[in-house]
Amino acid sequence: MDMHTGTLKPRLSFWQLWNMSFGFFGIQFGFALQNANTSRIFSTLGADPDNLALYWLAAPVTGLLVQPIIGYLSDNTWHPKWGRRRPFFFIGAVLAAIALFLMPNSAALWMAVAVLWLMDAAINVSMEPFRAFVGDKLDTSQQTAGYAMQTFFIGCGAVIASLLPTFFESMGVSNEAVGGLIPDTVRYSFYAGGAIFFLAVLWTVVSADELPPPDMEAFNAERKHARSFSVALAEILGGFAKMPKTMVQLAFVQFFTWIALFAMWIYTGSAIADNVFGTTDAQSSSFQAAGSWVGIMFAVYSGVSALAAFILPIFARATSRKTVHATCLAIGGLSLASIYFITDKHTLMVPMIGVGLAWASILTMPYAILAGSLPAKRMGYFMGLFNFFVVIPQICSGLLLGGVTKHFFGGHTVLTLMLGGACMLVAAVLTLFVSDRAAPVKASA
Incomplete structure (x- = not known):
């Protein structure tokens, strides 16, 4: 029974659940390639290490602008064949595929930064x-399982994507930055991505259906009203004052969580190069x-998240979702900070296990907790608004971490990873x- 509409949703x-979540395999394929290789691409094209965080600002700023708008638009969309969310799945997939083909062909730093804007948008x-899709289709008792299925595909996609450059290198493809250009291993990985x-998003578009609004006449009346630009703008900006209490509380959790993640994605490459491989020369x-x-x-932590x-959800049923999330974040924070003490490359896999547990929970528990507190007809909008508390900390990180790393840590980015670990704690x-x-009694599929 949906707590907000009073309607009984069919148990899937x-x-x-597999079909409706499979598109996330492709989405995370793109994100994993971006997260593991963007700093490498920027550095290869001559980026100053002190400015890496600034160049990465493209990613969170586009999320800040795009997600609430797309959420609002998808809430007010219905097509007899395409449904509510699937038109946006498809359009985004076409544009993302184009950006993934363009990124490794960037001939200059400014071009790579511009393509990052397009790709992230x-x-x-x-x-x-996709986040709202779970709330649309699943009863409260299945929502944790729905987000867990998404997390499984996120993990699987990230494992394969993160390993692609190494795979191509093992096949004899050059991993050298010849003439300051992006290595072939990275280019081929982005083409595959x-x-x-x-194809993965297309699978969900074709194989999954959507539930029509329970009252189509009322929905059409609201949709007509929502087409007014002034109404739309007021709705998008006015949502902050209408956030449920749970969403406000989770906002603070997300803020510190995503400072940690952003630090990890930006600086792990240079930190490992300096602390383990003994170099800061991006052309070497x-x-x-x-x-x-x-x-x-990154493949290790993604693989752990897929398994976890x-x-x-089993531990969440035995305790609570917030207990599981707090525990996983604590393990992840300690693991991320421990990288500072490791100088053997193989030992680095140990903290990645802890980071993987945290990542699995980050992708599952906050959204499962939040979904139960949101009105069904505005699920997409509030999920988009919730993303503000993912991108705002990333913007803060982009503006501040470079200066902190340079002036307080002497340019040693491994110390920035320790700071990220502290934020996760x-x-x-x-x-x-x-x-x-609104925690469900059962969360199994």
Whole structure:
């Protein structure tokens, strides 16, 4: 029974959950390639390490602009064949595939930064409605399982995508930055990513259906009203004052969580190159080898998250979702900070296990907790608004971490990873104060 509409939603089978979530395999394929390789691409094209965080601002700023708008538009969309969310899945997939093909062909730093804007905006067009899709289709008792299925595909997609440069290198493809150009291993990985992104999202578009609004006449009346630009703008901006209490509490958790994640994605490459491979020269073979090794590290944490996706809901039923989330964030924070003390590349896989547990929970528990507190007809909008608390900390990180790293840490980015770990520990403590009153009795598929 949906608590907001009073309607009974059909219980979906395992394979129905699979089909509606499979598109996330492609979405995370794109994100994983971006997260593991963007700093490497920027550095190869001559970026100053102190400015890496600034160049990364393209990603969170596009999310800040795109997600609430797409959420609002998808809430007010209905097509007899395409449904509500699937038109946005498809459009985003086409644009993201184009951006993934363009990124490794960037001939200059400014071009790579511009393509990052396009790529992140396109991925967000596809991704945001996927979060609302679970709330649309699933009863409260299945929502945790629905987000866990998404997390499973996120993990699987990220594992394969993160390993692609190493795979191509093992096949004899050059991993050298010849003439300051992006290595062939990275180029081929992005080409594969563009194709996989499009095909995976297309699978969900074709194989999953959507529930029509329960009162089509009332929906059409609201949609007509929403077409007014002034009404739309007022709705989008006015949502902050209408956020449920649970959403406000989770906002603080998300803020510190995503400072940690952004620090990890930006600085792990240079931190490992400096702390383990003993180089800061982005044109050297050692730096490129460090970049490939970071891909393997990210594959490990993504693989752990895929496996943990179906285990965490079991612990959540035995305890609570916020207890599981707080525990996973604490483990992840300690693991991220521990990288500072590791100088052997193989030992680096150990903290990635802890980061993987945290990542699985980050992708599952906050959204499952939030979904139960949101009105059904505005699920897409509030999920998009919730993304503000993912991108705002990233923007703060982009503006501040470069200066902190340079002036307080002497340019040693491994210390920035320790700072990220501390932020994740703060998020773990804040999770304990979140209200999860709509926690389901059962969360199994």
